[in-house]
Amino acid sequence: MTEHLDLCHHFAKFAAETRYDDLPKDAIEGAKKTILDTLGVTLAATGAEPAVQALVQLLQESGGKPESTVLGSGGKLPAMSAAFANGSMAHCLDFDDQTPWGAHAASSIVPSVFAIAERMGGVSGRTLITAVAIGQDLFARLRCNVGWNQNWNLSSMVGAFSAAASAAHVLGLSAEQTAHALGIASQQSCGTMEVIFATGSDLRGMYAGFTAKGAVIAALLAQKGITGIDTLFEGKAGIFNVYFGGKYDREKMLDGLGVRFLGGTTLYKAWPAVGNSHTYIHATIELMKEKGIAAKDVEAIRAFVGDFTYTMCTPLEVRRAPSTLVDAKMSLPFILGIAASRGKMTIADFSEAALKDPDVLSMAAKVVPVQDPEQNWTFKLPDGRIEIVTRDGRVFGRLGDKIPGNAEAPLTWEQLSEKFVSCASVAAIAPSDAGIARAQMLIREMETLTDATGILRALT
Numbered sequence: 001m002t003e004h005l006d007l008c009h010h011f012a013k014f015a016a017e018t019r020y021d022d023l024p025k026d027a028i029e030g031a032k033k034t035i036l037d038t039l040g041v042t043l044a045a046t047g048a049e050p051a052v053q054a055l056v057q058l059l060q061e062s063g064g065k066p067e068s069t070v071l072g073s074g075g076k077l078p079a080m081s082a083a084f085a086n087g088s089m090a091h092c093l094d095f096d097d098q099t100p101w102g103a104h105a106a107s108s109i110v111p112s113v114f115a116i117a118e119r120m121g122g123v124s125g126r127t128l129i130t131a132v133a134i135g136q137d138l139f140a141r142l143r144c145n146v147g148w149n150q151n152w153n154l155s156s157m158v159g160a161f162s163a164a165a166s167a168a169h170v171l172g173l174s175a176e177q178t179a180h181a182l183g184i185a186s187q188q189s190c191g192t193m194e195v196i197f198a199t200g201s202d203l204r205g206m207y208a209g210f211t212a213k214g215a216v217i218a219a220l221l222a223q224k225g226i227t228g229i230d231t232l233f234e235g236k237a238g239i240f241n242v243y244f245g246g247k248y249d250r251e252k253m254l255d256g257l258g259v260r261f262l263g264g265t266t267l268y269k270a271w272p273a274v275g276n277s278h279t280y281i282h283a284t285i286e287l288m289k290e291k292g293i294a295a296k297d298v299e300a301i302r303a304f305v306g307d308f309t310y311t312m313c314t315p316l317e318v319r320r321a322p323s324t325l326v327d328a329k330m331s332l333p334f335i336l337g338i339a340a341s342r343g344k345m346t347i348a349d350f351s352e353a354a355l356k357d358p359d360v361l362s363m364a365a366k367v368v369p370v371q372d373p374e375q376n377w378t379f380k381l382p383d384g385r386i387e388i389v390t391r392d393g394r395v396f397g398r399l400g401d402k403i404p405g406n407a408e409a410p411l412t413w414e415q416l417s418e419k420f421v422s423c424a425s426v427a428a429i430a431p432s433d434a435g436i437a438r439a440q441m442l443i444r445e446m447e448t449l450t451d452a453t454g455i456l457r458a459l460t
Contacts, residue, residue, distance in 0.1 A: 007253060008232040012179035014258050015134050015165040020126035020447065023133050026264030028447070031132040033413070034097055035455075036420055036443045037268050038110040039071065041096050043431070043459065044272075044423035045089035046072025048347055051202040051326050052088045055209065059085050068118040069456045072427045079119040080216045086111035087212025091155075092205035093347070094329040095272035095423070100265055100407055102275055102381055105139035106132075107208035108159035112167045112215040118453045123170060125442075125449035135166035136263030146240065147247025150308065150377070153191040156211045157243065160189035163215030171219050181218045183228020186239065188214025196330065197311045199318055205326040268411045268419075270404040271345045273329045276309055276377065279384035279400030280332060284339040287388055287398040295341050295359070301367045302387040303332060306375030309384065313369035320364040325350055336386075337364030347426055413444070424459070431459045 020028075045052060056073065059081045066075070068082035071089065076082065090096055090107035097106050113131045117123035139162035143154055164185035168178040188211060195203050222228065233239045233248075240248040271281055280303055287293070305313060312332035313319050319331040328334050328350055338349045341363040354360060375382050387397040402408045404415075411419070417440055424436045431439070439458040446452060 006231045006234045006238070007250065008179050008182045008229070009175070010254060010257065011138055011161070011165060012182060013175040015138070015169050016173060016175040016178045018130060018134055018169070018258060020130045022258065023130060024261060024264070027133045027137070027261035028129055030136060030263040030266045031129045032443055032446055033268060033416055034106045034132055034136065034263070034266055035110055035128070035446070036416055036440065037097050038090050038106045039439070039455070039459065040420035040423035041093055042071045042086055042090045042111070043427040044095065044347055045092050046428040047426045047430075048350070049089070049092045049205060049325060051205045051324070052085075052092050052209075055088055055206060056085050068115040069460060071456070071459065072429055074429050074460060076118075079115040080213050080220070082118075083111045083115040083216045084209045084213035086115070086209075088206035088209030090212075091208035092326070093272045093350070094205075094274050095269055095347070097266050097268045098275045099140050099143055100267055100381070101144055101379060102377070103139075103143050103154040103158065104208065105136050105155075105159060105162055105266070108156070108163035108211040108215060109135035109139070109166045111209075111212040112163045113170050114453065114456060115212075115216055116167050116170045116219065118456065120170070121453075122451055123453065125446035125452040127170060128452045129446055131166040131169040133261055133263045134169055135162040136266060137261045138162040138165050140262035140265065141253045141257070145249040145252045146244045148244065150193050152243055153193050153195055153207065156191040156207050157189050159208065159211040160185045160214055160218075163212060164218040167215045167219035168222065171223055173219065173222060177222045179230075180226065180228035181222035183232045184221050184226060185214055185218035186229065186232060188218070189239065199322070199327050200324065202324070202326055204330065265407070267407065268405050268416060270411065272347050272350055273335050273345070274312070276381060277312065277332055277335045278403050278405065279381070280309075280336060280386055281339045281345060281400070282403045283384060283386045283398045283400035284336055284388070285343060287386065287396055288340065288343060290398075291396050293388060293390060293396065295343075295363065297390045297392075298340060298363065298366060298388060299391045300389040301336055301340060301363075302370050302389070303336060303367055304372040304375055304385040304387075305332070305369045306372060306377055306382060308377040309375060310369060310371055316369070320367065321361055322355065325352070325355070328355060332369070333364045333367035334360070336367050337361065347422065435459055
């Protein structure tokens with residue numbers, strides 16, 4: 001009879017019953033790398049992104065029981081508030097990890113599980129690794145097997161369920177309670193892609209905070225006995241029918257559930273900008289190196305764009321000179337202006353000063369989008385293509401293949417450690433060098449920890 005149960009019950013049983021010993025090596029490594037990466041980019045956001053400061057201030061003013069750490073602030077708030085703050089900061093630089101197919105799981109999952117773990121106390125490293133691996137797997141299964149039309153923001157819509165499952169696992173909820181938590185989380189499963197496409201809004205940077213907060217609330221309410229929705233995903237007005245027009249692949253979602261974990265496929269970003277731009281960043285930087293093109297020699301940069309990347313270029317004049325850092329990370333002309341004028345890209349390249357940098361703005365004005373249906377985002381992120389026209393009339397082209405951080409060239413532990421140190425160093429209240437080193441060590445050895453929240457204490 002179990003095959004007739006709504007998918008929420010299958011997912012809940014998986015989340016409740018999976019144990020550390022069930023995880024393959026790549027899922028364990030993926031979860032640990034994700035924890036390191038997410039904590040790092042969250043710290044960086046406290047000092048590098050003004051868009052979330054008002055949110056953190058509001059939560060601090062509201063106060064409450066000091067249960068869970070707000071990174072970079074030196075203080076604690078109730079678990080749901082800490083998840084709200086840390087989730088917002090985890091995504092706002094667009095430096096957090098992503099699946100090979102796009103969308104972000106960790107910025108909802110990691111803040112949720114750490115907030116719950118600190119509230120509880122004494123949560124082992126094995127439990128947290130398992131919780132993150134569960135959430136990563138469910139996120140990818142949902143992400144890959146629904147009929148998405150670039151309408152719903154999958155990172156928040158799908159993230160609500162994956163993060164709730166992770167939080168429920170940390171709490172030790174039963175399968176029945178976890179199913180209730182998933183149903184409760186549906187009340188926070190929302191957000192359209194207009195938050196991504198539109199300009200001038202701070203919400204694009206902080207949406208993961210709403211999802212993380214919702215996941216914590218859902219798990220805690222289920223623990224208190226609040227019931228969910230038995231037909232959550234597949235009912236007449238369930239998630240799949242309402243959000244995706246009934247287009248979903250049940251068999252693929254269940255295939256290998258509990259045996260094959262997809263978190264090991266997670267990709268970690270080398271550059272703090274929207275994932276679709278990385279192929280263009282790499283193509284630009286490498287082409288200028290390979291052909292010996294100096295910034296002063298560039299007459300024009302043609303960026304061949306598909307459906308999604310075209311939105312990153314319109315309206316063109318606004319994208320060439322974005323007014324906010326949130327918009328800058330979604331503006332392909334500005335991103336390529338940085339890459340071509342500086343030959344590299346770091347967190348420091350996205351600053352208030354950079355928005356007014358004449359060299360970057362001059363180069364961004366030379367970026368010309370060329371629509372190309374072969375660059376449409378159908379499933380896997382396509383390899384972007386650029387052409388650079390020099391002042392003497394020569395034209396050089398390149399695909400953005402083998403991008404640092406993608407499946408062909410994944411970031412190593414050493415590279416992720418360098419990224420972590422770089423991110424932590426720009427936090428509003430930067431951890432000590434000793435604390436940064438200790439946090440890295442604890443994460444690498446996380447399966448041995450009896451209380452994994454010592455990682456956060458090392459960073460405060």
